[in-house]
Amino acid sequence: MVKSIESPLVVGDLVNEGELAWFWWVEEHSRLAIVGDNQKTVKRRMTKSISQSVVSRDPNAVYWITGEEDQSSVQGIHPLESIMWxxxxxxxxxxxxxxxxxxxxxxxFATSFLNLLARKKGMDRRELLPGASYRGHMEGPIIGFGRALERMEESPHKTWLAEQFDSLTQIDWYKTQEGFKYHLNRSGDLEERALSFLKAAWSFWTFIAQQDVPQQFLLIVEPPKELLLPDVDPGIRDIMKEAISILNYLTEVTTTTLILSSEAFFPIPELNFRHKLFFETANSDLDFWDPVNRESIDIPDLYRSWERGENEVGMWEDAATGERYLARFREAEIAFDDELLEQMKAE
Incomplete structure (x- = not known):
């Protein structure tokens, strides 16, 4: 008998006593932000373990937007043609x-796409594509912008722009043992990396709009830290923030759960994440060792654990209740607790 994925996941063990279970598929609990350094903490291994548990019960449930690994583990291409749809x-x-x-x-999504292309060319958006408009009662923005492109005189500039528009017809995700993954571009300039993230978020947003049959999704997003830190151009940071905000909004109106796993704190404070998990950071916009932050957190055992090198220890915060939990989070053996669910149903 195949067991349902709609069951709590035990993600850690409380330092005092007991286990920490996350009711991840329930709308009120469907937004989790994890902040911590990729190398110094178990953050990435933890998210991998979560995804593997969910995939073990439903191979179609998990999607990743990630730039933290190569494509060596791919099992096949999973193209999404949802944007133009x-x-x-x-x-x-x-x-x-x-x-x-x-x-x-x-x-x-459409205007940010043009804005990033214009920034890459060092041009104003109206100069990049004059007369870009659309007829909302008939079509989406990209269709109208495409007409403006067709009216342009032939030139290398038009050819390049047409290639960028063509890239939206199919966005390649890849099937892996941890779910379907979009591998972000991490080698180009900032505009290219932001475009890569925008296309991933755009294609997932439109993919959800295509769904006819209800499906519980888990989306894991690992945004590149270099696009979020304070010294990044505000225009790029604003696009990143809004794209993440839209993915976050999906958890409110669809059966989608979001894990934002990031090395930076921005833009988490501005967005509606009920659950936040904090590990130790490094070269980030959030320094837990800053005296002000240390005094504000006021959990001496957390810092004593980090001083001992216990990088699996973190602080789980529930914004709805105001409670904070100190726990050792699992990098493996994250499993469903079906018995807990049955117990709660019986009560």
Whole structure:
């Protein structure tokens, strides 16, 4: 008998006593931000273990946006052609709930795409593609922008821009033993890396819109730290923040759970993450060893553990209840606790 993925995951062991279970598929608990250094902590191994547990019960449930590894473990290509599929639809009718949200989010992806291309060329967006507009009662923004591209005179600039538009027709994800992964570009300039992240978020957002049959998803996002730190151009940071915010919004309106696993704290404080897990950081925008932060956290045992090199120890914070838990988080053997679920149903 195949067991359901809608069951709590035991992710750690409380330092005082007991286990820490995460009801990850429940909407109120579906937003988890994990902050910590990739090398000094168990953060990445923990997220891998979570994904493997979920994939063991449903191979179609887990998606990653990651730049933390190569593609050596891929088992096959998983192309998404969802961006242009969504662009073929007009704006929702006036009586559609959250109509403005859909319109604004779709427009954000299209205009951010153009903005990043313009930045890469050192141009203004209106100079890059003059006359870019669309007819919302008939189509999405990219369709209209494509018409503006067709009107341009032939030139190397038009050829390059056409290639960028063509890249949206299919976004390649890859099947692995830990779920489907989009491997971010980490070798290009900042604009290219931001474009890579934007396309990944865009394709997942539109992929969710294509779903006809209910499916519980777990999306794990590992944004590149270099796109989030304070010294990054504000334009790029704003695009990253909004893209992550849109993925976060999916947890409120669809059966999607988001784990944002990051080496930086931005933009977590501005977004609606109920659960936050903090490990030790390094070269980040959040220094836990800063006296002000240390006094604010006020958990001496946390710092004593880190001083002993216990990099699996972290602080779990529940924004809804205000509670904080000190626990040893598992880098393996993260498992479903079906008995706990049955006990709670019986109560």
């Amino acid at each position: 969504v662009e073929e639809f007009p704006d929702p009718p006036e009586d559609f709930e959250d109509r403005h949200v859909f319109i604004n989010q779709r427009l954000f």
